[in-house]
Amino acid sequence: MLNWTLTVFAFLAVVIIHCRKFSGMSVPIRADDILILVSFIVGIGLVSLSTWAILDEGQGEHQQSVPESQLERAAKSILVAEAIWTLVTGLLRIAACLLIHSIFSFPTARRSAIVIMVLSAGLAVASIVQIFLICKPFAAQWDPHVLGSCGDQIASFMALETIGLVLDLGILLVPAKYIMGLQMSMRRKIQLVLVFNVGAVVFIITGLRMAALRSAVSPDFTYSQSYLSLLSASGCMTGIICCASPTISGIVQRVVQNRRSRWTPNRAAGLQFNVSEPTARDTRTQPSPSEGGSDHDVEKGSDSSTDVEEGEHISPRDDESTDECEEISLQDDESGGQKTAIPSEGGVHLGAVALLDFHDEDKNKMSLVKGQQVWIHYRPEQGWLVAQNLETDEIGLVPERSVGLSGYDDRSRAERAVVSLDLQCRAGLGRTESPHH
Incomplete structure (x- = not known):
């Protein structure tokens, strides 16, 4: 029996x-x-x-x-x-x-x-x-x-x-x-x-x-x-x-x-940021916590989740994969000081893995642990990405240079790539051995 x-x-x-x-x-x-x-x-x-x-x-x-x-x-x-x-x-x-x-x-x-x-x-x-x-x-x-x-x-x-x-x-x-x-x-x-x-x-x-x-x-x-x-x-x-x-x-x-949750990445357009003019027009360098006027307030929606499998195999970042990220504008709303990041149609929604640790006292910036899997929704400005923690559903800003993107700018293609490699490099296995900074 x-x-x-x-x-x-x-x-x-x-x-x-x-x-x-x-x-x-x-x-x-x-x-x-x-x-x-x-x-x-x-x-x-x-x-x-x-x-x-x-x-x-x-x-x-x-x-x-x-x-x-x-x-x-x-x-x-x-x-x-x-x-x-x-x-x-x-x-x-x-x-x-x-x-x-x-x-x-x-x-x-x-x-x-x-x-x-x-x-x-x-x-x-x-x-x-x-x-x-x-x-x-x-x-x-x-x-x-x-x-x-x-x-x-x-x-x-x-x-x-x-x-x-x-x-x-x-x-x-x-x-x-x-x-x-x-x-x-x-x-x-x-x-x-x-x-x-x-x-x-x-x-x-x-x-x-x-x-x-x-x-x-x-x-x-x-x-x-x-x-x-x-x-x-x-x-x-x-x-x-x-x-x-x-x-x-x-x-x-x-x-x-x-x-x-069946969260649609393009809903990320509802996320808002309090940014000063210098930060909104900043260069590729990562702003330090000591720089003035870089307060980023993220309003997290209740409908934020992800359907990316945790067993995703992430390849190192491909700079060409972020071309669509450039098509983002910052528009003033009626409050005057608040700007809303509007992603281009099609949005930026990629799988990514943290290439190095990132810790910041700013509550709007999400901490990263090397090898951590995240879901990138879009790029509000040069040098920063809106990321979502796969385990806690937390949404926050992470430095662009601290993560390696999967290189897919289409959601369906990204999902197919994720499941086709099924279990490979769980939580970054094998891809965090030699991080590309």
Whole structure:
């Protein structure tokens, strides 16, 4: 029952990551998505085999109670189950490494992912080969009447599973190491580490499975095999769920943000600024807090939110992408001293990432933390941008040179670019390594 329950959850996970485009998300299918799908299909075979072994082959019963004809089928089932387990875990390890390679642009992280990927593929091949070579002739594994010899099956299984456990540990540690080295809040670091390290559950199941392997080759193997079969099937389906969890996390965040508010960027024309004449006509240099007449008052509307996915992959700023930002005028209103920034039609609404920290005592200027994702609405004047915090929905002014823009001046194109890169550089991963000032 547990195995089939996990199978249902794994099925839902696979459906979610493969049906994003039908929910309005124009997202290409990646190689790791395909491997997860293949792993699920093969894993269903393992769950079915485990169920059939209980119903028809006497698995879970003591060997003396099982007819000899069923003993042979039960022994064969063990071999097939081991081959399927090896194949599924190998595919999932490779899928996890492909995901790490696509998200992190740190050279060391990518090299580590490639090394683990190659070792995982080699381990899968070696594990399957040893199943066929451990006994000579091959039939000696299930037929006691066949004259032959077998190697130390326990030692072989334990050695291969130990290597797999080390590879699993590496897959957990590589993302954590680079996430903790990023300049972002500790809360955000912990969130990302938990998303990528949800696979620790599989790590625990693998450890339990190693303990159960000793019983699988005992004289009463039909009874002891039931526990190993449970761990194998549940481990496969849990691994599929964990491997899909980073992608699902990004999708859920985007859906929640979209439902929270459908804010139109061009409504930013309603934001007003108190600016002095020198600031309104200022040059490209960033004004300092000590300069007189630079009080910027932002009136935040209640309808301010964003539907940009937090998993956005932001490229360094392209100066050509801000051409439309120049088409902004400052008009006096009836109060005389207050000016309203009027963006050009089409507006400026870009994704951006903070390239450096920015702190200002002025309450109308939004503080930035290096690597923080923001949504740029428009440019009220040279050198400053109106930005929105993705987490708090706060709107404020940030220095233009402190953020890297995505280079898209069309909202639909920007959104397609955001979702197509799905989860890449979460909270600026890999793009904050060498900031462009």
